Amino acid sequence: MPESRSLPTVALAPDSSPVQELPGLRRALGVGPRLLVKRDDALPFAFGGNKVRKMQLVAADAIHQGADTLITSGGIQSNHARVTAAAAAKLGLGCVLVVNGAPPARPTANALLDALLGAEVRYVADRSERAPAMDGAAAELRRAGRRPYLIPLGASTPLGAIGFVSAWRELCDQMPAVPDVIIHSSSSGGTQAGLVAGCVLSGEPVRIIGVSADESSAGLTTEIRRILEGLPPLLDLPSNRFASVDVEVDDRFVGAGYGVPTVESVEAIQLLARTEALFLDPTYTAKAMAGLIARVRAREFREDQTVLFWHTGGQVGLFA
Ligand SMILES: Cc1ncc(COP(=O)(O)O)c(C=O)c1O
Structure with a gap:
């Protein structure tokens, strides 16, 4: 094999x-x-x-490409978003999460962990707005001289x-x-x-x-x-x-x-x-x-x- x-x-x-x-x-x-x-x-x-297994390869590719920030998306309680934020924290990278839904008054579960991990969370109204918002975040970071790496839904x-x-x-x-x-x-x-x-x-x-x-x-x-x-x-x-x-x-x-x-x-x-x-x-x-x-x-x-x-x-x- x-x-x-x-x-x-x-x-x-x-x-x-x-x-x-x-x-x-x-x-x-x-x-x-x-x-x-x-x-x-x-x-x-x-x-x-399961997202940990995927992230081990995806984060390695991000590092290989010289990225300094991971960007991904999901629902507010996305497990994938939490693991992305965790990988970023562990590897010393920035992290932007684009999530659909209203900002919670008191973050719980994955949303709480995302905040603890130091991810920047951007809220959009629904799923269809996630991809354009990720592109927008990437463009913004590039203009600021950063090197973003986009991770598609669920890696x-x-x-x-x-x-x-x-x-x-x-x-x-x-x-x-x-x-x-x-x-x-x-x-x-x-x-x-x-x-x-x-x-x-x-x-x-x-x-x-x-x-x-x-x-x-x-x-x-x-x-x-x-x-x-x-x-x-x-x-x-x-x-x-x-x-x-x-x-x-x-x-x-x-x-x-x-x-x-x-x-x-x-x-x-x-x-x-x-x-x-x-x-x-x-x-x-x-x-x-x-x-x-x-x-x-x-x-x-x-x-x-x-x-x-x-x-x-x-x-x-x-x-x-
Ligand atoms: C806990 C859990 N199980 C299963 C899945 C499904 O895995 P996949 O997106 O690879 O189909 C996900 C992610 O969406 C998940 O967070």
Whole structure:
């Protein structure tokens, strides 16, 4: 398998995240496969999560390009914005976050951490204003003689996704007998693109199911394919290497929309806390776990199969 670790990274959280059994959850569900969790929520940098893996490559590229300020965008409670602000603080860079929504009277959760980390937060009214506001901030900084580096939403660029190609290899090193199925939260697509690419390159027949936090299955699949198309040059592979790979996105657990709780996501948060003392976030991982629980209850998996829930973090969102 190509050595994607040879791409420059900054070691924000250099060690592997643990893989653990979920016996309490399995007992509570009564039947079903062996259940495991990959604890990216426990990555030891700025409250962890999947964005740390992407940021290790993206921030290295920013430094390589001589940047002195990171600019990105998201919602007020964006985990990606928090990790960007944290990387900037750790690396001695400036940070501008363009977030949509009204400035909170009292910042909580990720917004509180963004402030503690010293990020400059600029508010815009809605999502459509984020990209122009990022460009505006970059132009302003350049006029002031600074060197800004723009990070697209969720760092879901091919470079960011390489963080999950490496994560795939990390999992294979930890578990020579890989799981039959992986279920995780998917939103801007970089996590799933990286996992799918890593899986394909290893030749393992693992089914990877991304549970959407907001997009339709069709829309998110298109986005994941777009990221996959950008990976071959970074991995020294033929350009069509990922052209016909399977991408599976489940959009049945979004409910009324992004960040809006559902009966199933509330149950998932409580069940994981009470059976495993494991905390899920309301926007992403609770809906992904709701998808896993529904599939186990529907007896979609055999008892001799192993299903791994890739916990992508975000638990700070419980305190919003
Ligand atoms: C906690 C958490 N889980 C999952 C995701 C989805 O990851 P991706 O944007 O790579 O699809 C995000 C980011 O949007 C997130 O913050």
